[in-house]
Amino acid sequence: MARPPKTTKTSVPEAPTLPKAPTGIPGLDEITGGGLPRGRPTLICGSAGSGKTMLAAEFLVHGAVEYGEPGVFMMFEENAEELAQNLRSLGVDLDKLQKQKKIAVDHVHIERNEIQETGEYDLEGLFIRLGHAIDTIGAKRVVLDTIEALFSGLPNHAVLRAELRRLFRWLKDRGVTAVITGERGEQSLTRYGLEEYVADCVILLDHRIVDQVSTRRLRVVKYRGTEHGTNEYPFLIGKTGISVLPITSMRLDHVANSARISTGIDGLDDMLGGTGLYRGSSTLVSGAPGTGKSSVGASFVDAACRRGERALLFAYEESSSQVQRNMASIGLDLGQWERQGLLHIDASRPTLHGLEQHLVHMYELVRQVKPSVVVVDPISNLSMDKDDRALKPTLMRLIDYLKQQGITALFTSLTSDLAADVADSQVGVSSLMDTWILLSNLAGNGERTRTLQVLKSRGMPHSHQVREFVMGNKGVDLVDVYLSGDRVLTGTARISQVAQEQAASDLRRRDHERRIKELASHRKAIDAQIAALHAQAEERAGEVEFAIERERLHAEGASARSRAIAQSRDVPPPRPRLPVSAAPKKTSRKAAK
Amino acid sequence: MNARVSASRPAGRVAKPAAAQEKPVAEWQLRLYVAGQTAKSAAAFDNLKRVCETHLAGRYTIEVIDLLVNPRLAAGDQILAVPTLVRKFPEPIRKIIGDLSNEERVLVGLDVQPAR
Numbered sequence: 001m002a003r004p005p006k007t008t009k010t011s012v013p014e015a016p017t018l019p020k021a022p023t024g025i026p027g028l029d030e031i032t033g034g035g036l037p038r039g040r041p042t043l044i045c046g047s048a049g050s051g052k053t054m055l056a057a058e059f060l061v062h063g064a065v066e067y068g069e070p071g072v073f074m075m076f077e078e079n080a081e082e083l084a085q086n087l088r089s090l091g092v093d094l095d096k097l098q099k100q101k102k103i104a105v106d107h108v109h110i111e112r113n114e115i116q117e118t119g120e121y122d123l124e125g126l127f128i129r130l131g132h133a134i135d136t137i138g139a140k141r142v143v144l145d146t147i148e149a150l151f152s153g154l155p156n157h158a159v160l161r162a163e164l165r166r167l168f169r170w171l172k173d174r175g176v177t178a179v180i181t182g183e184r185g186e187q188s189l190t191r192y193g194l195e196e197y198v199a200d201c202v203i204l205l206d207h208r209i210v211d212q213v214s215t216r217r218l219r220v221v222k223y224r225g226t227e228h229g230t231n232e233y234p235f236l237i238g239k240t241g242i243s244v245l246p247i248t249s250m251r252l253d254h255v256a257n258s259a260r261i262s263t264g265i266d267g268l269d270d271m272l273g274g275t276g277l278y279r280g281s282s283t284l285v286s287g288a289p290g291t292g293k294s295s296v297g298a299s300f301v302d303a304a305c306r307r308g309e310r311a312l313l314f315a316y317e318e319s320s321s322q323v324q325r326n327m328a329s330i331g332l333d334l335g336q337w338e339r340q341g342l343l344h345i346d347a348s349r350p351t352l353h354g355l356e357q358h359l360v361h362m363y364e365l366v367r368q369v370k371p372s373v374v375v376v377d378p379i380s381n382l383s384m385d386k387d388d389r390a391l392k393p394t395l396m397r398l399i400d401y402l403k404q405q406g407i408t409a410l411f412t413s414l415t416s417d418l419a420a421d422v423a424d425s426q427v428g429v430s431s432l433m434d435t436w437i438l439l440s441n442l443a444g445n446g447e448r449t450r451t452l453q454v455l456k457s458r459g460m461p462h463s464h465q466v467r468e469f470v471m472g473n474k475g476v477d478l479v480d481v482y483l484s485g486d487r488v489l490t491g492t493a494r495i496s497q498v499a500q501e502q503a504a505s506d507l508r509r510r511d512h513e514r515r516i517k518e519l520a521s522h523r524k525a526i527d528a529q530i531a532a533l534h535a536q537a538e539e540r541a542g543e544v545e546f547a548i549e550r551e552r553l554h555a556e557g558a559s560a561r562s563r564a565i566a567q568s569r570d571v572p573p574p575r576p577r578l579p580v581s582a583a584p585k586k587t588s589r590k591a592a593k
Numbered sequence: 594m595n596a597r598v599s600a601s602r603p604a605g606r607v608a609k610p611a612a613a614q615e616k617p618v619a620e621w622q623l624r625l626y627v628a629g630q631t632a633k634s635a636a637a638f639d640n641l642k643r644v645c646e647t648h649l650a651g652r653y654t655i656e657v658i659d660l661l662v663n664p665r666l667a668a669g670d671q672i673l674a675v676p677t678l679v680r681k682f683p684e685p686i687r688k689i690i691g692d693l694s695n696e697e698r699v700l701v702g703l704d705v706q707p708a709r
Contacts, residue, residue: 116702
């Protein structure tokens with residue numbers, strides 16, 4: 001029936017000057033710095049269906065249940081049963097609260113056609129009813145929903161206006177914190193100009209349909225005597241009632257974690273200082289269609305599950321089973337993690353809700369699943385309108401929320417293939433991100449290759465190189481690109497360049513071998529030549545010796561013959577000639593050589 | 594008829610004694626809601642009395658309810674403005690707000706045929 005007291009309330013600073021009555025609506029108390037002005041009337045205006053009654057009812061119920069301030073709900077349009085039904089849808093048991101005297105309900109109904117007017121009158125009856133209800137339960141809060149209905153019920157508006165002025169004065173005098181709802185008018189905030197009477201705090205609710213998607217917004221138009229957030233804040237009416245999403249509560253006070261976790265891609269971890277991302281950081285992976293964003297996301301999720309952590313994957317393009325099938329093709333078995341309860345894949349069409357609705361859905365799931373990593377694939381699909389300025393604040397809120405929970409987040413973002421300007425960061429969220437990884441396609445040589453670069457990564461050294469991103473059946477990995485001269489080669493260009501250089505060095509090696517062989521054979525030829533010459537020389541030497549021998553023998557024979565002739569003639573023999581002894585000397589020198 | 598009229602009143606409700614209560618069941622049952630003894634409520638009562646005596650003599654009852662005394666009765670007849678005259682019977686219920694100074698409009702509001 002009642003929501004547990006919210007812990008965030010304790011952090012709301014209480015303005016000392018102006019006492020405030022907390023609404024108990026998440027976010028609204030932060031915007032208003034603690035709630036609505038206590039003891040004064042607040043006007044809530046908006047068009048039909050903008051959530052006025054809901055906000056007023058929540059204000060009352062929270063007051064009655066959580067802050068010990070009973071309240072009177074005086075309604076002019078719905079009856080008690082309808083209100084009870086509406087509140088039951090939020091888990092509030094109005095009957096029980098009424099029995100406990102925490103809430104009093106009074107339905108004021110005026111049938112125009114059964115009323116005649118003659119002469120003077122005032123609305124003392126209304127005052128008496130309200131006063132009676134307040135006194136009965138000791139109410140501190142009052143809701144008048146929608147008091148403007150009186151304008152159609154009572155013909156004399158002059159009297160009515162005077163009485164309304166008196167009513168608001170009277171409410172102040174009674175010291176009750178009042179919420180008055182009013183229908184949005186064409187020119188003014190309310191159709192009958194109630195803002196003239198309720199000057200302390202005016203909250204405007206808006207319900208817009210942009211591109212067939214509805215968004216609720218809330219703005220504090222004025223809040224006398226206190227500072228307040230002046231922006232338009234999206235709000236939702238969810239299962240637990242209204243929640244307003246103030247932009248990050250304008251705080252940046254999350255605790256930075258210095259622990260690092262792997263991205264699931266070894267090469268990417270290397271690029272990020274070798275150890276991956278900081279825990280609790282947020283990462284943007286942007287790229288054109290087909291650059292592998294989802295695969296990076298899936299790897300990240302896979303790595304988390306592998307560590308035994310819980311992961312939450314928001315898929316806005318594919319159904320859960322399609323994600324699993326497709327990731328199985330690169331060797332990531334996400335199904336096992338889902339069966340083990342580690343992975344929760346939430347697949348929905350982005351058009352299912354408005355942006356804020358998505359955000360609240362995310363909040364709810366994050367609260368439920370309590371993941372350590374969250375992947376949103378892709379954020380750019382969350383809004384149909386590419387120029388949706390709401391996307392950035394919405395993401396900012398999500399990122400801050402995740403950071404405060406210490407959840408590491410990875411967002412993918414689709415960029416146009418032709419987007420030449422990478423700094424034009426898709427949805428303008430890159431500044432919110434701690435790490436920005438850009439995936440891009442390089443076209444050339446009749447093919448496209450995927451490349452990855454880390455554009456920024458806060459607080460860690462990271463590689464400035466472009467790496468080639470390959471998806472195999474064993475997951476995603478990075479390959480060093482080939483730097484050839486001043487060119488960066490990827491894909492088949494890289495492969496062919498590698499092959500070319502390989503071939504070139506092969507050739508060189510063979511050339512060397514050939515030259516060495518050639519040298520060897522050349523040497524051999526020379527050796528052979530030397531041997532041949534040697535042999536030739538031997539041969540010559542032999543011939544020479546032979547000739548000398550023959551000449552010597554010839555000479556000896558001649559001398560013997562002449563001696564024999566001399567003996568026979570008894571003539572003394574002549575002395576031997578010099579050349580005979582010199583000849584053997586010459587021969588021996590040649591042989592030695 | 595009588596049962597229906599009383600059934601429409603919430604249980605435990607204490608009505609003030611009517612100003613003119615000769616008959617137990619009158620043909621015209623009127624109820625005047627006022628808030629305290631103000632000039633306006635006195636004027637309204639006087640005006641009503643005069644109209645009734647003129648046009649509905651002997652056929653009416655008037656019940657005056659002071660909301661300051663019985664504030665809880667205001668919700669039953671959906672009273673916002675005071676003075677409010679409620680024609681409880683004959684049905685349907687009709688309401689006239691104001692001090693009833695315009696006799697013609699009171700007659701129209703009560704759907705009473707003028708006596709003359």
